[in-house]
Amino acid sequence: MAKDWIQYVNKEGELTEGKEIALERTECLALYELMVTCRVFEHKATVLQRQGFLGTYASGLGQEAAQVGSASVLQKNDWLFPYGRDLGAAIVAGIPIDSVFLWLMGHQERWLTPSDIHVHVVPPAVEVASQIPHAVGVAWSTKLRREPQISLCYFGDGATSKGDFHEAVNMAAVFQVPVVFFCENNQWAISTPFARQTAVESIADKASAYGLPSFRIDGNDVLAVYQTVKDVTEKMRETYQPVLIEAVTYRLDAHTTADDPRRYRTDDEVDRWRQLDPLIRAKSYLIRYHQWSESEDDALINKIRKRVDDAWQRANDKPPSRLASVFHHVFYSQTTDLKQQESEVQQDG
C-alpha cells in the first residue's frame, strides 16, 4: 500500500535493498523473543478472558513489531506511556506479566510497579490521547533538568483526531521537549477506518503542521522500528527535539473481546495483513540470516508459555480484592471523610 516508508526486512524476511542491519544474532533473537512473549501473552489473555477470568481485553495481536521494536530501545529512567493495547510494550519495558494480568482482572493490585523497574511505565491510558500531554510534561521536566531521558508515547490512529494530540504535539514542538510521538496506525479505531479519521494519507504528514521531523515506518518490521527509534532517540537525547513516528501496522484481532469485527471489515483485508504478520517475518529473517531452526523456535515458545502460565498462576493466587483498598491512594493522607467511609465499610463487612 504505502510509499515512502522505512523498511529493513520485507515480508519474505529478506533484507530490503540498500539496507544494512547492525544487530548481532543475539540482539535479533532478543527482539524476537520479546515479540514471542507478547504473542504468547496475547493468546493467553484472550483465552483467559473467554474463560471469564479477565475483563474486556484489547489484544495487540499483529502490533508486536511496533511495540517491541520501540519499547526495547528505552534506557534506564526513560518513560513509557502506553495506551490500552500496549500491554506487550509495557511487559517489554519491565512491568511483570502477573501485574498486567492483575490489571486485566480488575484486581485492586492493578499495575503494581516493581520498585526496581528500569523504565518508568505509566499505567495504560484508557481515555484516548489523554496520555500525550503527560508525556510532554515529563519530557519537559527531563529537559529542564538537562537529563538525557526521553519519553516514548504511544497512541493509535484514532487518537490523532483528539484535541489532546494536537495541543500536546504543538506544545512539544514549541518547547522542543524530547518525546517520541509513536503512532501505531493499525488502520482502525474500533469500527472506524483510517480514512474516516483523517483526510490525509499518513499520520506522518501531520508533523508539518507542528514543525516536527517525522518518519513513516513499516510497523510490522521489528528491525525497521528498532533501528528508526534507536537513531531518533540517540539524537533526541542530545537535541531534545521531539519526533513523530508512524508505524504502519494492523490490528489482527477484534478491537476488544467485546467486539465483532466482521460487522465492519472483510476477511479478505484481514487475510492480506495476516501475511504481513510481524512474527512470521522476524522468524523468516532469523532462519534466513541467522540459522534459526524450527526446533529452537518450538523450544522458545514453550519456554515462554511456561513463563506466561507461571505469571498467570501468581496473579490468580492473589487474594481477592478488598473494598477497604479503595479508600487508600485517593490522597497521600487519608481524609477524615474517607476514614469514616472506610470504617463504615468495615463495620458492615
Add this chain to the structure above:
Amino acid sequence: MAKDWIQYVNKEGELTEGKEIALERTECLALYELMVTCRVFEHKATVLQRQGFLGTYASGLGQEAAQVGSASVLQKNDWLFPYGRDLGAAIVAGIPIDSVFLWLMGHQERWLTPSDIHVHVVPPAVEVASQIPHAVGVAWSTKLRREPQISLCYFGDGATSKGDFHEAVNMAAVFQVPVVFFCENNQWAISTPFARQTAVESIADKASAYGLPSFRIDGNDVLAVYQTVKDVTEKMRETYQPVLIEAVTYRLDAHTTADDPRRYRTDDEVDRWRQLDPLIRAKSYLIRYHQWSESEDDALINKIRKRVDDAWQRANDKPPSRLASVFHHVFYSQTTDLKQQESEVQQDG
C-alpha cells in the same frame, strides 16, 4: 516579512505586479466605507469604554481589511461565526451597531438579532476556538440539505493551538463541509507572540495535516482578502470543500482596554505595522486609481461618525436591564424552579 502570500495592492496603494482588480469604483468604495465604519466604531467604543460606559473592550483596530474583505463576501443565509474581536465583521454582516454597543455594555439585550438580517451572525465566541466546531456543524447541515450556503468562521492565531481548532478542521476535511476557516493572524494572543504559539511559520501550513487547500493572504489588503474569499466561496458553494485562509495582519491596539501592550512588545514593532494600516492603503488606492479626494474622505468619515453616534444614542437610551430577564431564555419553556426564582426576585424588587 512573509513570502508566498497573496497581495493585490501594496502598502503604497499600488496594484501588485501581475494582479488585476475586477471591482468597479463603487464596489471599492463600498468596501472602504465599511472599513471606515469599523474604524470609527473602534474609536468610539474605546472612548466610551474609557468613560465607563462599556465593559472591557477588544479592539479590532488594524484588522479592518481582514474582517471587511471577508465578511462582505457573504450572501443571504450564509453564516458568520465571529470571535470577540470581530465586532466590525458582525456589523458588516448586518448586526446593528446599537446592538453591538448593548453587548459591550453588558445589557440584557446583548446581541439582539434583527429578524430581517440576511446573514446568520452568531454571538461572538468568548471561549477561544469554541465556535469552530459550531461552524462545522452548521456547514454540515447546509450540505446535508444540498443548499449553497457557506459558513465563515473567524479565529485568531492563538486559537489554532486549541484542540477545538484541530478536531473541527479535521472533521470538516473528513466530511468535506463548506466552511471557510479564516484565521486573523494578528501576531499576538494577548502577550504571547506567534512564535510561542507554534513552531511553524504560517498558519496556512497547518492545512497539510488535514488535507485542506489553504491560502495565505496579506490581511491588510482589503482587495486581496475580498478577492480570495470570493473565489474560494464561489467554488465552495458547489464543491463543499472546506478551506483554510490565513490573513496576515496585526492588532494595532492593546489586547483589550485592560491590557498594557508595552509590557510585551516594542513601539518599533507597532510603528512598523502602523505603516501597513489597511485604511491608509485602501485610501491611497482609491486616490490613485479612482480619484478619491480628501474632501470626499472627510465627508464620508463625518457621515459615519454621525451614524455611529446615533447608534450609541439609541443603545444608551435603552432602559436599564432588569434581573427578571435572566429567568427567560434559559429554556424554551420556563421551568417551575425558574418561575419560582423569578417570583422571589420580584417580591424582593
Add this chain to the structure above:
Amino acid sequence: MAELTMAQAINQALMQTMAQDDTVILLGEDIGRNGGVFRVTKDLFEQFGEDRVVDTPLSESAILGSAVGLAMNGLHPVAEIQFLGFICSGFHQIITQAARLRSRSLGHFTVPLVIRAPYGGGIGAPELHSDSLETFFVHSPGLKVVVPSRPFDAKGLLFSAIADPDPVIFLEPMPLYRAFREEVPSEVYFEPLGKARVVHEGMNLTVIYWGSPGAWIIPTVLSVEKATGSTIEVIDVRTLSPLDEETIIASVTKTGRVLVVHEAVRTAGVGAEIISRIMAEAFYRMEAPPMRVCGYDTPYPVAQLEREWLPNSARVERTLRMLLEY
C-alpha cells in the same frame, strides 16, 4: 405490545423518530456500521444511510460542537458519547456552549440536541467506563438531564428528549440495557420530561433513585417492608434536571423519612440537592435525618470491587432499617 429490553426500546425510539422526521440525525463513534458498542443503534445505518447515521472521527469535542452547529440550523442531532466518562474531553462544548446558546442569543439561536451516553457501573468495565457524572450537568443551567430505568420509560423519554427544543443529556444505565424486558408500546409516545414516577406507594419512608438501582430496589424494599411491617414509597426521579420537586415533596411530607440512592460519589452528588430541597420545603415534616446510599468518595474502583462499592441491596436494606428505627 412486544417485550423489549432497554437497548431495543431505545433503538426503536430512534428508528421511529428518524422515520418520521428527517431532521433527526445521529452522530458518534462506531454507531453506524457497527451499530454502537452496545448495539443500541443497530440497523439504523442500514435503514437511514450514512448521511443520517454518521460515524465520526474520534473527537468528542467536535462531535458535541458540530452537533451544536447542526442543531442551530434546524436539525435535531442525537449525538452519542461512547461512554459517559469520555464526555469530559468535550465538556466545554456542553457546559459553556450548548447550554448557553439560547440565553446568549436571547432565543435567536437554539440547540435542540440530545446527547446520549451509556453510563453507570456494574458491568466490570475498565477504568473511566463506569462513572456517574450527572451532577456536572444538573449543576449547569440550560441543560435537561434524563435517566430512564426501564424500557418503557427509555422509549417514551427519548421521544420527548428529541422533541425538546433544548439540549438534553440522556443517560442510559449500561447494566439495564439487557437486564430485563418489559412490554413497550410499538407506537410513538411521550413520557414527559421533568416528571418523576412513583414506582411503589408507601407511608413510612421515601426512597428516591434513578438509573441502575431500578433493577433491584423493589425487591429490596419489599423485603424490608415485609420484615418491618412498614410501607415504603419508591420514586424513580427519571429527570434530574429539572427536578420534579412536587412529587418528591409530596411523598416525604407524607412519609417523613427519606433515602436517596445514587451511584455517583456522595459528596456534592445530586442526592445532596434533593435533600436540601426536602429540608427547605418539608423541614417540619421530617422525622429522621435524610440519608444517602451512594458511591463512596473515591475514583470508581476496579472491577472486582464495584459491586461492593456501588449502592446495592445490602447497603440499602441496612440503611432503610436504620431510618425506620429512628
Add this chain to the structure above:
Amino acid sequence: MAELTMAQAINQALMQTMAQDDTVILLGEDIGRNGGVFRVTKDLFEQFGEDRVVDTPLSESAILGSAVGLAMNGLHPVAEIQFLGFICSGFHQIITQAARLRSRSLGHFTVPLVIRAPYGGGIGAPELHSDSLETFFVHSPGLKVVVPSRPFDAKGLLFSAIADPDPVIFLEPMPLYRAFREEVPSEVYFEPLGKARVVHEGMNLTVIYWGSPGAWIIPTVLSVEKATGSTIEVIDVRTLSPLDEETIIASVTKTGRVLVVHEAVRTAGVGAEIISRIMAEAFYRMEAPPMRVCGYDTPYPVAQLEREWLPNSARVERTLRMLLEY
C-alpha cells in the same frame, strides 16, 4: 508586617516558594512577561527566568496535561488557567487524569500540582469570565479545592497547596484581588488545608461562605445582629474539599440555624452538600430549615445584572431575618 492586597499576597507566596524550592515552576497563558492578566505573577518572570515562568500556547488541555507530566516526574508545577470558565476545555485532564493518577498507580505516580484560577463574579467581565464552577471539583475524588477570602489566608493556603502531595484547585476570587489590604507576615507560613475559619462567633445562627462574600458578609451580619439582638456565627470554609465538617457541625449544633452563601448556581452547588451533612449529623439540633443564598439557576448574567444576581448584602440580610424569625 506589610499590608498587602490578595494579589500581592499570592504573588509573594509564589516568589518565596520559588526562591526556596527550584522544583516549583509556573505555566500558563500570559503569566510571564505580562505578569498575568491580573498581574498576580508580576516580576516572577524577571526573577526566575523563562524556564520557570512559562508562557504557554493557548492550550488549556496541554497546560493541565503537561503539568500532570511535570508533576509526575518530581516537579511542583503551578498552572494558571486565565479565568476559571476556560478550565472546561481541559476538564478531563483534571477530572479523569490529575485526580486519579495516584489511585490508578497505587501511589507509584503522584501529581503534586496546583491549578490556580481567578474566579467568581462581580467585576463586570464578559461572558464565561465569572463562573463559579467549584462543584465540579468538589464532586471529583482526588482533588483538593481551596478558596481564600483574604490576603492572609491566600498566602498561607497557597504555601500549603504547593507543599501538598496531591492536586489542588486554588480558586482566587477576582473581586478580592485588590478589594482590601491586610497585614500579611513576610515569612513563609502554612495555613492548613481542610480547616475552616470561624470569622465571627455567635449563638443563634451560622453563616457559611467562601470567596467573594468575604468582602461584605461581616458588616451585613453585624447590622442584622444589631437590629435583631441575635448573635450570628460566621464561617469561612476556605477549603471546599475536603470539607471541615467538624467545625461546621460544631457551630450548627450550637446555633440550630444555618445559611450557606455561594456564588455558584444553587442547584447541586456545594451548599447542598453542606446542608446534607448538617442534616445527617445535627438533625435534631436544627430549629429552622437550612437556607441558601446563591446564584440563581441561570447562566451567569450580563454585567448590568450581576450585582443583583449574585448573593449580596440585601439578599443575605433578608434571609438572615427570615431564619431568625423561624
